[in-house]
Amino acid sequence: MNTHKKIIVPLDVPDLQSAIALVDRLPQVDFWKVGLELFTSSGPAILEVLKSRQKRIFLDLKFHDIPNTVAGACRAAAGYGVDLLTIHATAGQDALRAARSAVQEGALQAGVKPPQLIAITLLTSISSRQLAIDLKVPLELPEYALAMALMAQESGLSGAVCSPQEVAQLRQICGHDFLLVCPGIRPSWAQKADQKRSLTPAQAILAGADYLVIGRPITGSDDPQLAWNQIVEELTTLA
Numbered sequence: 001m002n003t004h005k006k007i008i009v010p011l012d013v014p015d016l017q018s019a020i021a022l023v024d025r026l027p028q029v030d031f032w033k034v035g036l037e038l039f040t041s042s043g044p045a046i047l048e049v050l051k052s053r054q055k056r057i058f059l060d061l062k063f064h065d066i067p068n069t070v071a072g073a074c075r076a077a078a079g080y081g082v083d084l085l086t087i088h089a090t091a092g093q094d095a096l097r098a099a100r101s102a103v104q105e106g107a108l109q110a111g112v113k114p115p116q117l118i119a120i121t122l123l124t125s126i127s128s129r130q131l132a133i134d135l136k137v138p139l140e141l142p143e144y145a146l147a148m149a150l151m152a153q154e155s156g157l158s159g160a161v162c163s164p165q166e167v168a169q170l171r172q173i174c175g176h177d178f179l180l181v182c183p184g185i186r187p188s189w190a191q192k193a194d195q196k197r198s199l200t201p202a203q204a205i206l207a208g209a210d211y212l213v214i215g216r217p218i219t220g221s222d223d224p225q226l227a228w229n230q231i232v233e234e235l236t237t238l239a
């Protein structure tokens with residue numbers, strides 16, 4: 001796969017108009033992520049815009065609810081014909097299994113290809129200290145992230161969202177068929193902002209990530225095109 005096809009850019013903008021402006025500004029981007037901000041403000045309209053331009057879509061709604069409710073949400077989301085869909089692993093095994101089945105049903109009913117359902121292991125904005133002190137989780141962070149990924153794998157999900165700092169371990173244990181998508185990516189020249197467990201794009205790919213989610217280093221830059229080119233160049237040197 002061309003290296004630039006491994007980069008997913010989030011449309012973390014407040015409205016449909018800003019989203020379309022960003023898509024127009026970065027025509028090289030093949031894979032866009034629609035998350036909570038844009039979907040909450042503008043609904044599914046952006047999905048049709050992206051599909052009409054032959055873009056791949058990561059619908060990152062991070063479902064987290066009881067099994068019956070996540071199943072209903074997954075059934076509806078799968079009907080949009082997106083490529084990737086997220087649920088929090090902490091919804092638990094019953095919810096993950098219900099979500100997996102619902103994704104198949106929703107896609108079948110709508111006559112579209114089912115999305116790959118992937119589980120959030122632990123948000124990349126959470127540090128080891130926050131995991132222990134705020135969330136009261138008694139495990140070491142890498143052990144916890146691995147446990148969440150394994151639960152997702154045992155529940156039949158296609159993969160997981162993890163920080164690049166845990167991706168090597170997850171790749172080694174979960175195997176090569178398990179999709180690993182990494183946000184929290186920061187080129188050496190970018191601000192970390194609220195991301196606590198980051199690596200550079202090259203480090204993340206070398207550690208085993210299938211896809212990198214890279215937002216503000218590109219979309220918050222004065223020159224998004226230049227930032228995109230710098231990242232693609234960094235990754236091309238690996239190929």
Ligand SMILES: O=c1ccn([C@@H]2O[C@H](COP(=O)(O)O)[C@@H](O)[C@H]2O)c(=O)[nH]1
Nearest residue numbers: 010035122123124183184213214215216
């Ligand atoms: O653990 C997670 C899960 C999802 N995200 C999402 O990825 C992007 C990251 O954007 P940046 O601007 O590169 O920080 C954002 O849409 C998050 O909702 C994540 O960061 N961590």
